[in-house]
Amino acid sequence: MAISEPAVLVLEDGSRFTGNAYGAIGRTFGEAVFATGMTGYQETLTDPSYAGQIVVMTAPHIGNTGVNGEDTESSRIWVSGFVVRDPSRVVSNYRATGSLDDQLVEEGIVGISGIDTRAITRRLRDAGAMRAGIFSGADAALSDDEQLAAVRAGAEMSGQNLSGSVSTTEPYTIKAEGERIGSVAVLDLGVKSSTLRYLSARGFDVHVMPQTVTLDELLALNPSAVFYSNGPGDPGASDHHVELLQGVLRNNLPFFGICFGNQLLGRALGYGTYKLSFGHRGINQPVVDRGTGRVEITSHNHGFAVDAPIGEPSESPAGFGRVEVSHVNLNDNVVEGLRALDIPAFSVQYHPEAAAGPHDANYLFDRFRDMVLDHQKKDAK
Numbered sequence: 001m002a003i004s005e006p007a008v009l010v011l012e013d014g015s016r017f018t019g020n021a022y023g024a025i026g027r028t029f030g031e032a033v034f035a036t037g038m039t040g041y042q043e044t045l046t047d048p049s050y051a052g053q054i055v056v057m058t059a060p061h062i063g064n065t066g067v068n069g070e071d072t073e074s075s076r077i078w079v080s081g082f083v084v085r086d087p088s089r090v091v092s093n094y095r096a097t098g099s100l101d102d103q104l105v106e107e108g109i110v111g112i113s114g115i116d117t118r119a120i121t122r123r124l125r126d127a128g129a130m131r132a133g134i135f136s137g138a139d140a141a142l143s144d145d146e147q148l149a150a151v152r153a154g155a156e157m158s159g160q161n162l163s164g165s166v167s168t169t170e171p172y173t174i175k176a177e178g179e180r181i182g183s184v185a186v187l188d189l190g191v192k193s194s195t196l197r198y199l200s201a202r203g204f205d206v207h208v209m210p211q212t213v214t215l216d217e218l219l220a221l222n223p224s225a226v227f228y229s230n231g232p233g234d235p236g237a238s239d240h241h242v243e244l245l246q247g248v249l250r251n252n253l254p255f256f257g258i259c260f261g262n263q264l265l266g267r268a269l270g271y272g273t274y275k276l277s278f279g280h281r282g283i284n285q286p287v288v289d290r291g292t293g294r295v296e297i298t299s300h301n302h303g304f305a306v307d308a309p310i311g312e313p314s315e316s317p318a319g320f321g322r323v324e325v326s327h328v329n330l331n332d333n334v335v336e337g338l339r340a341l342d343i344p345a346f347s348v349q350y351h352p353e354a355a356a357g358p359h360d361a362n363y364l365f366d367r368f369r370d371m372v373l374d375h376q377k378k379d380a381k
């Protein structure tokens, strides 16, 4: 770890935070966002939804338990940059196979440490997520103006379709664990491995499909249900996935979506999506299930949300029958789930696979399984 090498984080509003190089040396750009989980940095780093983002960890001490082969959510680290207050100098965990610093260097992830992550978080909270850059090594010596110009030349997150950079290019199948009840076609928009494990543990053969799949290819699998995963980018820029989903719903296939998948169900039903100021990223967000009145503490990672009416069920603008907002965030009333009442489809904006995070919302995988079984019974009649 190059503790003595200087590095600087530059935000697009011109603010600068000087610290130490951490991870790989060089320059990197992305949307600066903060994540408030006290644990789970490895799951955060390997969540493909963070592609294109520079993640600021609000927990001050990162790397304590090193890295291991079990807590990764995909085959690599996806964040474009990593910002921590105080990287642990020791790795202390019986499962650890290496240190986080070495992993960041190995995967070429440019980071910065030794800076005031609270001050950065307050700025992002007040001004909203914004474009940023980290500069170390020779890039740290560029002038302030050159660095700021490079940051401002980067793409805004709004309008970006990033699915192609994270999705599998080849389909693959994971067999059902235990008693098989059917199969689910998963649209891989940046799927996390724990989601696939939970689906197969509920008795589904899981067919993971590239994000370019067509409706005909998907129907040719004859799946019992369709699932849309989490993923990076702006849901407003994903027209192909929205049209594909409308085809799925017209074919009356049961549907479940998580996070990006929730936003795309929202769009398919005819609602808009919008960008939140600083988003929800953490593992302690309170969400109420409006059907049961139960409050769940949940895992989140989203910067966009669905604009649907919270209240009584109402007709979906795209003509798929009645829809209700099933879940709402108790911090800020953001829509956190949708349920169609006349077709078998629902989705949540947060992460029932909970990696990292509390498992309060795991029942949603059971709800999905029950919905598919119910649909199969109706079909048999």
Ligand SMILES: NC(=O)CC[C@H](N)C(=O)O
Pocket: 049, 229, 230, 231, 232, 233, 234, 235, 258, 259, 260, 261, 301, 302, 303, 304, 305
């Ligand atoms: N985790 C996700 O699926 C994120 C969805 C979307 N990219 C957002 O930021 O809102």
